[in-house]
Amino acid sequence: MADVDRIPIIKMGEFLLVSIQVDMHDRLAMTLQDDLTASIVRHQARGVLIDISSLEIVDSFIGRMLGNIAAMSRVLDAETVVVGMRPAVAITLVELGMSLPGVRTALTVERAMDMLRAAVGPAVHMGRVDGSQPE
Amino acid sequence: MVSNAGSRVVQILDKRERELLAAWVESQLKSPGLRRDLIQEAELREQSREFLRRLRDAAATAGVDDIDSKAWDPVREQLRVLSTERARRGFTPSETAMFVFSLKEPLFARLRQEIGSDTTVLAEETWVANILLDRLGLFTTEVYQQGREELIARQGEEMLELSTPVVALWDGILALPLIGTLDSARTQVVMENLLQRIVETGASIAIIDITGVPTVDTLVAQHLLKTVAAARLMGADCLISGIRPQIAQTIVHLGVELQSVTTKATLAAAFAVALQRTGQTIGRVRPPA
Numbered sequence: 485m486a487d488v489d490r491i492p493i494i495k496m497g498e499f500l501l502v503s504i505q506v507d508m509h510d511r512l513a514m515t516l517q518d519d520l521t522a523s524i525v526r527h528q529a530r531g532v533l534i535d536i537s538s539l540e541i542v543d544s545f546i547g548r549m550l551g552n553i554a555a556m557s558r559v560l561d562a563e564t565v566v567v568g569m570r571p572a573v574a575i576t577l578v579e580l581g582m583s584l585p586g587v588r589t590a591l592t593v594e595r596a597m598d599m600l601r602a603a604v605g606p607a608v609h610m611g612r613v614d615g616s617q618p619e
Numbered sequence: 620m621v622s623n624a625g626s627r628v629v630q631i632l633d634k635r636e637r638e639l640l641a642a643w644v645e646s647q648l649k650s651p652g653l654r655r656d657l658i659q660e661a662e663l664r665e666q667s668r669e670f671l672r673r674l675r676d677a678a679a680t681a682g683v684d685d686i687d688s689k690a691w692d693p694v695r696e697q698l699r700v701l702s703t704e705r706a707r708r709g710f711t712p713s714e715t716a717m718f719v720f721s722l723k724e725p726l727f728a729r730l731r732q733e734i735g736s737d738t739t740v741l742a743e744e745t746w747v748a749n750i751l752l753d754r755l756g757l758f759t760t761e762v763y764q765q766g767r768e769e770l771i772a773r774q775g776e777e778m779l780e781l782s783t784p785v786v787a788l789w790d791g792i793l794a795l796p797l798i799g800t801l802d803s804a805r806t807q808v809v810m811e812n813l814l815q816r817i818v819e820t821g822a823s824i825a826i827i828d829i830t831g832v833p834t835v836d837t838l839v840a841q842h843l844l845k846t847v848a849a850a851r852l853m854g855a856d857c858l859i860s861g862i863r864p865q866i867a868q869t870i871v872h873l874g875v876e877l878q879s880v881t882t883k884a885t886l887a888a889a890f891a892v893a894l895q896r897t898g899q900t901i902g903r904v905r906p907p908a
Contacts (some may be wrong), residue, residue: 571814572854575807583848585879591821591854614883 537568798831830861860889
């Protein structure tokens with residue numbers, strides 16, 4: 485497999501979708517943190533959805549990274565949902581003593597979307613009182 | 620004349636086999652330890668006949684000194700089968716070993732008749748026969764023990780699987796009734812089963828019912844919390860139900876923190892919460908009579 489040096493961040497309305505499909509190495513995780521925080525600010529995203537259904541191997545670093553991303557997003561006023569964690573990964577994280585207390589979790593992407601919509605409430609549209617769009 | 624020792628035993632086994640068999644079977648049948656409820660006379664007769672035949676062949680080819688040698692394979696094989704079979708049927712170890720030991724009396728009696736007044740030879744031959752039958756008897760007991768241990772190990776494994784079912788209660792609601800003590804090995808199995816079923820069914824709530832867990836100490840509580848944390852990482856909420864009054868007291872006295880989990884006294888109460896959280900209701904079709 486070609487060495488991936490970036491994980492794509494997809495914008496879906498007011499949410500960002502990050503699908504981690506390669507085994508994370510440390511530098512990749514750091515790049516992701518940079519990119520994601522930048523994207524949240526640029527798009528004024530209200531929610532972040534991290535799909536880790538392809539992730540088979542985790543270590544404490546990845547666990548901490550997930551926690552950190554959630555904390556950073558919260559500071560930027562975006563909710564984070566981690567989606568599709570495999571049983572083996574969940575057991576490993578718990579055995580490592582990382583139960584990610586600040587992170588929301590969901591089994592499927594649909595549920596995560598519902599969860600995010602419920603959490604952030606209806607979208608706030610910027611507009612003028614007279615109905616015209618800002619320049 | 621060491622090499623000659625045991626020659627008379629072999630001789631008797633060969634020459635007086637029929638007579639020996641009759642006496643042996645008779646003494647087995649008369650013995651108070653015989654389990655007539657577990658074994659038929661015909662079967663016992665057949666087993667004894669076969670054993671004597673194999674014993675005679677082995678003794679004639681390889682002598683009676685080394686029952687571990689290849690020539691004794693048929694004898695050991697039969698004892699193994701017989702012992703395992705008896706263990707399965709519920710014979711005690713002594714009842715199983717008596718099969719071999721009861722051969723002593725008829726064999727010694729025939730040795731006495733054959734050798735007569737020559738006490739040195741008689742003592743020597745009796746000693747050889749004694750050692751031979753002791754070894755075979757011990758072998759029987761050993762196999763019996765092995766059979767029992769295998770049985771216990773298998774039952775242990777079966778119990779581990781049987782005792783950790785994950786049942787689908789309702790659409791999106793799983794229940795995990797735990798019976799028996801939770802140790803690390805079981806927690807692992809429970810956790811894996813639960814998480815696997817969450818993936819399969821897409822359930823969003825799991826109820827862990829601990830009505831059948833006799834004691835909850837700090838370790839058990841820790842194991843429970845681990846399971847809850849793992850399920851939460853997968854996106855499923857856990858409720859703990861079936862907490863008996865005694866256990867509630869123990870949990871508080873031990874200072875176990877169960878604050879992060881919703882706990883309910885009964886499975887029914889937990890089920891109601893689960894229905895509510897998943898936005899479902901169950902109602903009566905008609906008013907109660």
